Amino acid sequence: MKKSTPLLVGAYAVALGAAQAQTAVPPVAAIKPKQLTMLGNTRTDNYYWLNERSNPEVISYLEAENAYFDQVMAPVKGLEEKLYAEIKGRIQEKDESVPYRDNGYYYYTRFEEGAEYPIYCRKKGSVKAPEEVLLNANVLGKGKPYYQIGGWEVSDNNQLLAFSEDTVSRRLYTLRFKDLKTGKLYPEAIPNTGGEAVWAADNKTVFYTRKDVTTLLPYQVYRHTLGSDPKQDALVYEEKDNTYSMDLSRSKSRKYIGVQLHSTLSSEFRYLEAANPTGELKVFWPREKDHLYEVEHMGDKFYVRTNWQSPNYRLVETPITNTAKSAWKELVPHRKDVFLENMELFRNYLVLGERKEGLLQLSVRDWKSGKQHYLNFGEPAYTAAISVNREFDTPVLRYTYTSLTTPASTYDYDMVTHKKTLLKEQKVLGGFKKEDYVTERIYATAADGTRIPISVVYKKGFKKDGKAPMLQYAYGSYGISTNPAFSPARLSLLNRGFAFAICHIRGGQEMGREWYEAGKLLRKKNTFTDFTDCSKYLIQQKYTSPATLFAQGGSAGGLLMGAVVNMHPELYKGVLAGVPFVDVVTTMLDASLPLTTSEYDEWGNPNQKEYYDYMLSYSPYDNIKAQAYPNMLVTTGLHDSQVQYFEPAKWVAKLRAMKTDKNLLLLHTDMAAGHGGASGRFKSIHDVARQYAFMFLLLGIKA
Known part of the structure; x- marks a missing residue:
């Protein structure tokens, strides 16, 4: 050169x-x-x-x-x-997570005072048992400008650990193995993986994904035998279509190993029995246009969250012996006003994570009686989500909760008595009191008449006189919903008179699948105009003014920032991108x-003129x-x-x-x-x- x-x-x-x-x-x-x-x-x-x-x-x-x-x-x-x-x-520098039970052990992470990274630990049989340190990221990352543990997984016999690490921040993870009885690392280190590893039931076979080092897409699944040369690893599956990515999983029942193949608009699930790691992957249902689905297993059935003929998803079950659509039996029908986001299976209960009017809800259904009830959270804007629930045979649901005024909290919920038990609310030092802050849920009207939800928080005493500073945030892509969540750092804004607003604009999935569809491809500009219409509304309602309004977005939200400053630069004092x-065009080409x-499927293929012109x-x-x-x-x-x-x-x-x-x-x-x-x-x-x-x-x- x-x-x-x-x-x-x-x-x-x-x-x-x-x-x-x-x-x-x-x-x-x-x-x-x-x-x-x-x-x-x-x-x-x-x-x-x-x-x-x-x-x-x-x-x-x-x-x-x-x-x-x-x-x-x-x-x-x-x-x-x-x-x-x-x-x-x-x-609180010295801190630890709430332990969860899995296969006879209680797992948790903790931080030591002054330490940058977490320590991954477990205790056998009881939370009062002696601590066993699985990984200390502070030791592993010492002297490195960047360090991150990707994923980690313990074998069925509880004696072996597979984990991955990234020391560059390119998300090309090196897979390592540790003997938990001796504490020693195995010599093999497998580079350029997707960061996840799944054990087979034999406690010696591990499945992992390998990434293309240029595109960074995971496109191959390999099978590795612990202690052997990784160069001899068997290629189990290779995805030839570079519009697809892949993830590995182990079913909650531990019976199946799954390969989830997914693009923006379609997916495919392949699986094999964990007890037969050299077996062939079976296709649950072949990929097809506009069909996304996820599979979980319990007993003699598979449970499928699917958007086939149901844009907001529905839940079906099918025998493990027949996964054809003709055998699917509907358990939860499609609903126009409710988006089915996820599920958790228990022996006696089905828990659903649902989204209605932009807010997450948790419903509990008794398998035998069919009776259903919802948890009540009592705030206008919040985030409630299913947490780690590794065991089937329990009446207790572990979930997390937060809002713009409530720090991250972990609860156990007794599905029989309907009693909530707060296990931990993240401690915020410095005299924080949640009652000193106010959260609102308001709506702006877009130019086409669509109502756009906005979650707002400020400190008591805030005056809506058009003089206060405000930070307005949004994302609005990939169907990713921006949930109202607490931020200890944000208090430094609120305590200085700022208000903070999350705009739940189209392109996310807060209001269902159509909300996402209305903010992508040839309708992407709705995302940008929704944001500026929210800005105009917040100014009109005197939460702020153009002299004091700041906009913030990152990644695809950074695209949002770039678009709105071209369209309406006069609305903002400053922008954080x-x-x-x-x-967009050069990158997508x-x-x-x-x-x-x-x-x-998200932005369009710019090799086609219709999309090229629109993206441009x-x-x-x-x-x-x-x-x-x-x-x-x-x-x-x-x-x-x-x-x-x-x-x-x-x-x-x-x-x-x-x-x-x-x-x-x-x-x-x-x-x-x-x-x-x-x-x-x-x-x-x-x-x-x-x-x-x-x-x-x-x-x-x-x-």
Whole structure:
């Protein structure tokens, strides 16, 4: 490759070297035009070169942007450090989860004071038994800039542990094995796995997925015999269609090992008996267009959550000897106003996780009598979810609960007596009292008449006079619902007069499957206009004003941020865009990038003109124009496995060249992290403190 002209000149020299300068000068990325022609349309990308990860010029540009960020943020550096200490001070550092019972042991994780990572533990037979440490991530991750345990699984005889680890943040996990009797690691280490491992019933055979190192899609299932050379592992299944991904599972009954193949709109389940690990995988029901399904086993039946002829899903059962649709018997019918999200099977009870009017509900049905009841939670906006329930023969349901004012809580619910027992509410230090805060559920009306739910929280005394600052958040893609949940860090905003709003916009699945369908493919723009219509409503109702309203979104929510600042920049004082997916057309045309071909059903296939034109009409990078933009903080990670770092880098470079305002535009790249940011419970607080300090800088908040 021809050596490029060094960038560390002119503006770069100022940004990197003039620490005493009164005015920071932003970096200016070199313009190197590249013509991109598709379907008769030619686009010019002046910053395409930034995707050259190994190019020193690219690294220099990212480092220059980081230096500029540091210089601009220098006036609030002390406040950022105060925020870090404040948020960290709310965390009970020495802490542990509520143990759950599985195969004769109680499993839990705990944190030691000052430690970044969890310690995975268990006790035999009783929570009062001596502790056995399975994994100490602090020891394993010592000296590494990034460390994460992916998945872990104990063998049926309770003596062996399979676990995976990622030290780069590319989600390419190395699979390891540990003898729990001796504490020693087995010599084999299997790289580039999906992070999950499933034991067969023989306590020596393990199934795992392998990823394509370019696309990062898991596409193969291998069978490994403990103690053998991984090079000799048997290929059990290979997925040839790169629009599909895969996951491994073991049924709650432990009888079956499953391979779940899934794309956006269709899925397929293959399985074999755990007692026969060398057997052939059976197809439960062949994949077909517009059919998603999941399978669980109990007794002599399979239970299937399916959207076949039922957009909001229904539940059916079928004999294990006949999985054809002709044998399916409906247990829970399709309902237009209720989305069936998940299920949990017990010997005597069926528990369903359902979503109605955007809120999660838990229903309990007695298998014998057929009687059904719902748990009552008593708040206008909350999140209740089925937790870890590994055993069939129990009348007790373990579930979790949180709201915008209630810290994460773990409950046991007696399905016979209907009695709830609070096992733990996450302790929040620093004098927090939930009664000091108010949560609301309100609705904005979109331009087409659709009512958009908004969950709002603020501290008592908040005045709706149009002067208060507000942070408005949304995601709105993949059918992922954004649930109202408590955040200890968010108190640093609420205690300084902020309100916080979650907009449950189309593209998520809060209001059922149609809510998702109405915010994808050729209807994707509904997601963006829903968000801006929510902004207009919040301003109209005097929760905030354009001078004090901030917008936030990450990943596909970063796409949302990019779209709304092109459409309605005048609505926002500032925007926080995390790992934003902003170069939609170019990315979706590159089949070598992670998560591209598997997402054609979400965004469309740009090789087809109808989708190409529509995506081009909203792609944030392609629609930057000469206009004033809000203040913006854009964050990314060099090793991001989902939205490559060069998308936000290119976006910022082009915005700098075209915007007509003098508002702040900052890019911060974590040179050691990926899509989820820094690893560790304290390192990640720096990311939040940085975002808050940016908003406080713009508002003149000094303490």
